[in-house]
Amino acid sequence: MSFEYEQEIKGKIYVYTIKSYWDKEKQQSRQKRVYLGRKDSKTGAIVSTKKSGVPKGSHSFGGVFFLKQIIKELKLDVVLKKAFPDSFEKYLYLAMFKILTSEAYYLYPYWQQESYLPEDATLESQRISQLLQDLGENEKSVEDFFYEWIKVNNAKSSVMFDITSLSSYSENNDLLEYGYNRDKECLEQVNIGLISKELGNSSMHTPLAYRIYPGSIADVSTVTNILELVTQYKLELSHCVIDRGFYSSENIKSLHRKGLEYLIPVPFSTLLAENLALDCYQEVSSPLNSFTFRDEVYFHCNKKVTIDDTKCTLHIFLDKQRKAREENKLLKKISEIEKCFADKSFKTIQLAEQYIVETLKSKKKFFIIKKRAHRFSIMRNKNILDQEIAQLGIFIIATNQNEINRVQILENYRAKDGVEKIFQSFKHDINEKQSRTKSAETMKGSFFINFIALVLLSRVTQVMTQKELFKSFTKAELFKTLASLKVFTLANNMTLLAEVSKKQKTIFSAFNQKLGNPSYNLTGF
DSSP states (O other), rough: OOEEOOOOOTTEEEEEEEEEEEEEETTEEEEEEEEEEEEEETOEEEESSSSOOSSEEEEOOOOHHHHHEEEEEETTHHHHHHHHHHTTTHHHHHHHHHHHHOOOOOGHHHHHBBOOGGGGGGHHHHHHHHHHHHHHHHHHHHHHHHHEEEEEEETOOSEEEEEEEEEEEEEEEEEEOOOOOOOOOOOEEEEEEEEEEOOOTTSSSSEEEEEEEEEOOOGGHHHHHHHHHHHHOOOOSSEEEEEOGGGGGGHHHHHHTTEEEEEEEEOOOOOHHHHHHTHHHHHTTTTEEEEETTTTTEEEEEEEEEEETTTEEEEEEOOOHHHHHHHHHHHHHHHHHHHTTOOOOOOSHHHHHHHHHHHGGGGGEEEEEEEEEEEEEEOOOHHHHHHHHHHHTTTEEEEEOSSHHHHHHHHHHHHHHHHHOOOOOOOIITTTSSOOOOSSHHHHHHHHHHHHHHHHHHHHHHHHTTTTTTTTHHHHHHHHHHHHEEEEEESSOEEEEOOOOOOHHHHHHHTTOOOOOGGGGOOOO
16 A cells, blocks of 8 residues: 655655555554655646656657557447446456557466556456357347447448458367368368448448458358348438459359349359350450559450349459460469479389379379370360460459449449458458367357457558558557657656657658647547
C-alpha cells in the first residue's frame, strides 16, 4: 500500500510517496519514503527539484498510438463495447498485439511490458486462453457485433463473399476435417467464409462478418450458405462476384432461382472452357475486338450458352502480354526439361514412366514416351502443348447480366482482389496460416480476434494504397518504423516523447494523425 505525504518546511510544501513493506529480518511492517518534489503553491502541481532529464525507462509508443487512432476513426471500440461491455478493451489489445508482432499469444505479456499501455492491458498467458475460450462460447455476442458492425458500415450492395482454408496441428477439435487444401498441406483444416464491403470505387474491402465451416465442405457446396448468410444480415445484394472455386451448373441454377445477378469465372478444368478457348481464339484475338482497361490492352468476345437448362453469357477475355509471358515461361521450362533428359534413356517403359512421374510432376502431360533402338526417351506432345498454349492469357467469365459491358465486367471482377488481400493479411500479416489453438471454442475466439485485426489491416492497406505509401513501405516495414518511436519516463515520473523521424511523420501525416500527449495511451479506449 502507498500514499502521498506532504511536509511543510519554511513555508514550502514537499511531497513524498510513503510505501509500506514487510521487513523479513525484523519481522515487522516498515515504511519507505520516496521524494517526489515540491508542490507549487499556485497550481498545486508537483515540481521535481531532482535532475529529471535522465530517463529511467522507455516503452514502444508509435504502433500502439497509430492503431488506437484507427480504432477510434472506425468506431470499432464503440461497436465492440456494445457487444462485449466487460472485455472489449482486452480484445482490442490482443488484436493490436497480433498486428504489431504476428506472434503466438503466450508472448503477449512480453509485448505488453515493452509497450506504452495502461494497466488494464495486462494479460497473462493462462488468462488469454480462458478469454479466447469464453469468447468462442459467446456466439450470441459475436452475432450482435456483426449486426452492429454491418449497420455502422452502412453495408447494402457491393457485398462480396469468399472462402479460404486454414490448416491446424490441433487434435480433438470438431471443426477440423481433411478436405481440399489450397496450400497443399497434409493437415486437417477449417474453412472460413468472409463477407466484405467494397470501399467506394476502389478494389479495397473491409470485412463485415464471417462463418466457420468444417474443412471437408467443398467450395461448390457453399453458395446456399452464402445466400442464407446474406439474408440473415439483411444485406441487399445487387450482384455476386464469385471465385472460380464456386463454379458448377448447380450453383448457377441456385443463383438464378434466387434472382441474383452474378459474375463467375469458368475454370479450365471444364470442357466448356477448354473448347471455348480453342474455338474462339481467332475471334477474340482480332484487332477489331481490342479495348483498353486501366492502361492495358485486352481483347474480348462473348457467346450465349445454356448450362444445364440455364441461359447465360460467357465473356472471353485475352491478355496478349500475359499470354506472351506465360508462353515464354512454359517453353523455356520445356527446353530445360529436354536438356535434363538428353543424356537419359530407359530400358523399359515402366522405368521411363516412373522417372517422368517423379521428376516432371505437373509437366509430364507435355511429353510422351518414344521407343528408339530398344530404349525409351521422351518427346513433346504437340496436341497437349497446342491446347495449353491456346488457353494462356485467356480467362472466361459467366454472367446472367444482360446490361453490362466488358469494362464493367473487369471492374466488378477485379474488385474481388480486395477480398483476396484480406485473406493474404489473415495468413501472412498476422501469421494465422496454421492455427495451433487446442479446442474448437478457443479456435473460434482466436478467429474473432483475428477478424478485428483484419478490419484494422484493411483500413491500413486502403490508406497506404491511396497515399502511395507502398512505394516506400511494406505493411511490416510501416509497423516496424512506428514501433521504434519511444516514450521515455523521466526521474520525476513525467513522460517525454522521443524525436519523431521523417518516415514516422510521413506515416502519421498520410493517416491524418496528430501526435498528442503520451498519457493518452494510458487512458484505455
